[in-house]
Structures are given as structure tokens and as C-alpha cells.
Amino acid sequence: MAIQYAEIQRIDRSKVSEILDAVTRDGCCIIKNFTDLATIQKTNEEVQPYLEADKPWKGDLFPPETRRCSNLVGRSQTAREKWLVDPLIRTLTSHFVDKTTTNYYGETKHTYTSEAICSIAITFDIGPGAQAQRLHRDDKNFHADHPDQTTTGYQVGSDVMMAFMVPGVDTTIANGATIAIPGSHLWGADRAPKTHEAIPAELDVTDCWVMLGGLYHAGGANVTELERRTVHGLFFTRGYYRHEENVYLANSPEEVLSWRPEARKAMGYELSHPNIGFVEFKTPLQFLRREELGEFVDFA
Numbered sequence: 001m002a003i004q005y006a007e008i009q010r011i012d013r014s015k016v017s018e019i020l021d022a023v024t025r026d027g028c029c030i031i032k033n034f035t036d037l038a039t040i041q042k043t044n045e046e047v048q049p050y051l052e053a054d055k056p057w058k059g060d061l062f063p064p065e066t067r068r069c070s071n072l073v074g075r076s077q078t079a080r081e082k083w084l085v086d087p088l089i090r091t092l093t094s095h096f097v098d099k100t101t102t103n104y105y106g107e108t109k110h111t112y113t114s115e116a117i118c119s120i121a122i123t124f125d126i127g128p129g130a131q132a133q134r135l136h137r138d139d140k141n142f143h144a145d146h147p148d149q150t151t152t153g154y155q156v157g158s159d160v161m162m163a164f165m166v167p168g169v170d171t172t173i174a175n176g177a178t179i180a181i182p183g184s185h186l187w188g189a190d191r192a193p194k195t196h197e198a199i200p201a202e203l204d205v206t207d208c209w210v211m212l213g214g215l216y217h218a219g220g221a222n223v224t225e226l227e228r229r230t231v232h233g234l235f236f237t238r239g240y241y242r243h244e245e246n247v248y249l250a251n252s253p254e255e256v257l258s259w260r261p262e263a264r265k266a267m268g269y270e271l272s273h274p275n276i277g278f279v280e281f282k283t284p285l286q287f288l289r290r291e292e293l294g295e296f297v298d299f300a
């Protein structure tokens with residue numbers, strides 16, 4: 001019988017093996033003393049202009065009350081210098097996401113490791129009145145396979161991504177703390193998550209929420225009158241989830257815009273469904289054409 005985990009572990013950042021154990025067992029945990037107040041305040045300030053400039057989402061992916069700052073790593077020097085390269089994050093991504101394989105070149109055995117990279121970094125600022133997201137697995141974007149591991153236990157290496165979410169404010173049930181189903185990273189692809197199975201992961205400022213890509217979770221509803229729920233997220237994937245040849249850097253926007261649409265599509269200048277390859281919440285083509293954010297495809 002599957003074991004039910006009703007609790008989310010809260011573990012100090014110094015207790016690395018306990019954090020690894022909790023994430024293996026539950027698919028998630030809350031890291032205490034992950035960061036400091038000054039770092040949070042600085043990051044909050046750096047993203048503020050972008051949150052203010054953001055427009056309501058037209059579609060199902062985010063409630064219209066949510067504002068986002070995409071490209072957090074490019075836009076916030078503090079998030080980039082403090083969190084992106086935090087040695088604890090690297091320890092966790094190397095354990096859960098790095099991939100090592102061996103193969104032969106002729107009769108010589110080669111072993112390579114592809115190190116995890118940050119695939120998306122974004123601030124979510126959920127405003128009063130926002131409804132909860134639907135429970136989901138973030139690794140849906142990468143078409144990750146999920147065999148049922150509820151009886152075998154978790155095999156490290158089964159996840160292709162993991163996420164770190166650092167709150168800009170204390171998150172509460174009322175203001176839309178992330179909700180999650182501990183243990184759901186073990187579920188097979190056929191099992192549907194039920195809302196009553198999810199519990200809130202309330203975070204204090206300086207905590208960090210960590211979860212595997214296969215964990216069912218969602219942004220909660222914000223039922224407050226005035227509070228905004230700001231969370232900075234860093235999402236890491238396998239390092240080889242990118243083009244082998246980096247044509248995005250090699251060809252100018254003018255050159256790419258002159259190509260036939262079929263050629264652009266074949267080279268990945270359209271989205272892979274769901275969600276992969278957007279830029280500033282536009283398709284690559286909208287971005288290259290400098291189009292305003294319009295009727296964005298709802299790629300939820």
C-alpha cells in the first residue's frame with residue numbers, strides 16, 4: 001500500500017543529507033535559512049519594475065491577477081549571484097538532475113556527465129482574488145515518463161528537472177502559498193491528483209521550497225484583500241535539454257525572419273508543447289518581430 005506523507009519537512013540548510021533524504025522520500029521539502037533578508041529585499045526591488053510592467057495573462061496558465069518577471073537571472077543581479085550559483089542548489093541538482101552515461105568509442109569506454117542548467121527563472125506575484133492553479137507536474141513540459149514507484153521506492157535519476165522557490169514575502173494559505181502532494185513524485189502517469197490530497201507549503205522569508213519535477217503542486221488561491229504573494233523561482237533541467245548546435249546565437253533576427261516559416265519551425269523557432277521555447281512570454285517569432293504581447297497561445 002502506498003504510504004501517505006501528510007507533512008512537509010522543514011530542514012536547516014546545513015543538514016544536507018537530511019534534505020537529500022526528504023526530497024528522495026517526499027519529492028519536496030522546505031529549506032530553512034536558505035538565504036537572508038537583505039538578499040530578498042534586493043531581489044524584490046530588482047524585479048519590481050518588471051512586475052509592474054507585466055500584463056494580465058489571457059488564458060488558463062496563470063490567473064489574471066498574477067504578475068510575472070521572466071528572465072529573472074538576466075534581470076536580477078542578486079538572484080543571479082546569490083541563488084543561481086548557491087552551492088546547496090548545485091549539490092541538489094547534481095544529485096537529482098545531472099546525468100552520467102558511459103559508451104564506447106571503438107573499444108575505449110567513455111563516461112560523460114551532463115550538468116543541470118537553469119532552464120527558466122521567474123518571479124510569480126499572485127494578487128488578491130487570484131484562483132489556485134490546477135495541480136500539475138512541472139516536468140510535463142519535458143514529456144517525462146513516470147512509471148509507478150510507490151511500491152519500489154524512488155530511484156534517484158528518475159527526474160529530469162527540479163525547482164527552487166524563494167519567497168519574497170511570507171507565504172500563507174490565505175495569500176496563495178504553493179500547495180503540493182508530498183510523495184506524488186512516485187505516482188505513475190495514470191494517477192490523477194485530487195485537490196484534497198494537497199497541503200500548503202507555507203514559507204517564511206529566507207526559506208526555500210524545493211521540489212522534483214514529478215511532484216504534483218500548484219500556486220494557491222490568494223483570498224486576501226490586499227496582499228501580493230511574491231515568489232522567485234529557479235527551475236533546473238538536464239543540461240542536454242537544448243540544441244546541440246546553438247543556432248540561436250549564430251543567426252541574426254533579420255536572417256531568421258527572412259527564412260520560410262517551415263524552416264524556422266524545423267529549427268525550433270516555434271514552441272514545443274507545452275511551454276518550451278518562449279521568450280518574455282512571446283513565441284520566438286513574436287519576439288523577433290518585436291510584437292507587443294498579444295493574444296498569447298494558451299500553452300497550459
Ligand SMILES: O=C(O)CCC(=O)C(=O)O
Nearest residue numbers: 124177178217218219220
Ligand atoms: O506560484 C506557485 O506557487 C507555483 C507556480 C507554478 O507551479 C507554475 O507556474 O508552474
Ligand SMILES: [Fe+2]
Nearest residue numbers: 137138217218
Ligand atoms: Fe508548477
